[in-house]
Amino acid sequence: MTVASNVKQCLVTIKGIESQLSSLAFNSLDQEAKAAFHDTALTIGTIKKDLQYRILELERQEPQYKGS
Amino acid sequence: MPGWVFIITRSLLFLLLLFITTKILGKKQISELSFFEYVAGITIGSIAGEVVTGLEGNLYHGSLAIIVFGLVTYLVNFLSIHSKKFSDFTEGKGTVIIRDGKILEDNLKKERYTIDEISTLLRQKNIFNVADVEFAVLEPRGNLSALLKKENRPLTPKDVGMKMANEKEPQTIIMDGAIMDEALRWAGKGRDWLYTELEKLGVTLDNVFLGQVNSYGDLTVDLYDDKIQVPQPQQRPLLLASLKKTQADLELFSLATECEKSKAMYKKNAALLQETINKLEPYLNG
Amino acid sequence: MTVGTQVKQTLAGLKSAQAAFETFALQTENKSAKKLYQQAAKETQSIIDNVEPRLQDITAEEPQYNQ
Structure with missing residues (x-):
């Protein structure tokens, strides 16, 4: 496994986490829990953006990893 | 007649x-x-x-x-x-029997209670040592309410500085294979949601004896057929585990990369994720 | 690579493994496998808890590597 594919895998997990948090925020009844899930989903969103950017960089630097 | x-x-x-x-x-x-x-x-x-x-x-x-x-x-x-x-x-007032850990003999006499009777009432509350009690009141109805000294009270999550998530009461949304629409509304869900969740569990509505939804929207069911195994909802603990895994992975990336800029980026996000984990832990555990 | 980073890397790897064990434990239906994974997660956690203070010592000893 290459660095890029590792980071990609991590990105996939992050995306999954983000969507699960969003659905928990939607489904929870307790206001506090709802807010916590919502806030953290946003935080995860920023991490996701950083990783996406990093993957683009890696692909530019090491074009052989592209699409792996 | x-x-x-x-x-x-x-x-x-x-x-x-x-x-x-x-x-x-x-x-x-x-x-x-x-x-x-x-x-x-x-x-x-x-x-x-x-x-x-x-x-x-x-x-x-x-x-x-x-x-x-x-x-x-x-x-x-x-x-x-x-x-x-x-x-x-008309209804009488409570009489203080123990204050500051000391028995008030005068009040005891006024209520015509013997020390044996008071001990019995305390023992019914699992208190065997009068010295453990900070404050006790004999209520108008004849029962005793006792407040233990702080050190003798049961340990609560608050005492150990643990943050616990607040939980709403679970709603019973399926009884005897019939959907309880009112409870469903209380849970903030619709029939569509319920059918999707049942499908996820792989059971049909008419096989469900009892279905409850907790404050996180997890559906738990009891089936007529007790031989069928229904998976327990574990989305939240799983989510916590994958958060932890991702956090560790980001730390690994930050150590492995040569590029200073992305090292900082990974480090920042690993810290951010750790914060997130700390914040969510009370909601995701159990 | 300094000792500090190596220990850090190992620790992060352990954390990742610990979380992976937890995931496996939650995902498997098999009772004994579940127990095994849970045990493994617990043991890994205790190793992490044991090593973590050492990392602090190292970073205190070699402040120049602390970044």
């Missing part, structure tokens, strides 16, 4: 009257009855018994007596609610 018809009609009439009286007087437990309620309850019952079977008695006199007793009790209740003094007079 033959005697038995007489008794049947009177019984039905008085059942109705008693039902209405008790309905008006509220739903207190026998042990919680105040003096007035206690006396009125007994008297109303015996008057009714007397009138129903006493063929020679007058129906209206009996009914009148019941209504008077009911009315007076209702009035006393009404006044007790609106006047503290009045309720102290």
Whole structure:
């Protein structure tokens, strides 16, 4: 496994986490829990953006990893 | 009119009257009855018994007596609610028996309780050592309320500085294979949601004996067929595990990369994720 | 690579493994496998808890590597 594919895998997990948090925020009844899930989903969103950017960089630097 | 018809009609009439009286007087437990309620309850019952079977008695006199007793009790209740003094007079006040960990002998004497009786009441609360008690009150109804010293109280999550998530009551949304629409609305869900969740569990509605949804929107079901295994909802613990995994992975990336800029980026996000984990842990555990 | 980073890397790897064990434990239906994974997660956690203070010592000893 290459660095890029590792980071990609991590990105996939992050995306999954983000969507699960969003659905928990939607489904929870307790206001506090709802807010916590919502806030953290946003935080995860920023991490996701950083990783996406990093993957683009890696692909530019090491074009052989592209699409792996 | 033959005697038995007489008794049947009177019984039905008085059942109705008693039902209405008790309905008006509220739903207190026998042990919680105040003096007035206690006396009125007994008297109303015996008057009714007397009138129903006493063929020679007058129906209206009996009914009148019941209504008077009911009315007076209702009035006393009404006044007790609106006047503290009045309720102290009719229902009595609690007497402090232990203060600052010391037994107040004078108050004990006033209530005509012996130390043995107090010990018994304490033992019923699993308190065997009087020295453990900070404060105890003998309530008007004769039971004892005791506050233990802080060090002897059960440990709560708050004591150990643990943050616990607040939980709403679970809603029962399926009973006997039928959807409870009102509870479903309380849970903020619709039928569509329910059918999707059931499909996820791989069960059909008519096989579900009991279905409950907790405050996180997790559906748990009990099936008619106890042989079928239903997966427990574990989305949240799984989510916590994958958060932890991602956090560790980001740390690994930050150590592995040569590029200073992305090292900082990974480091920042790993820290951010750790914060997120700390924040979510109370909600995702269990 | 300094000792500090190596220990850090190992620790992060352990954390990742610990979380992976937890995931496996939650995902498997098999009771004994579940127990095994749970045990493994617990043991890994205790190793992490043991090593973490050491990392602090190292970073205190070699402040120049602390970044």
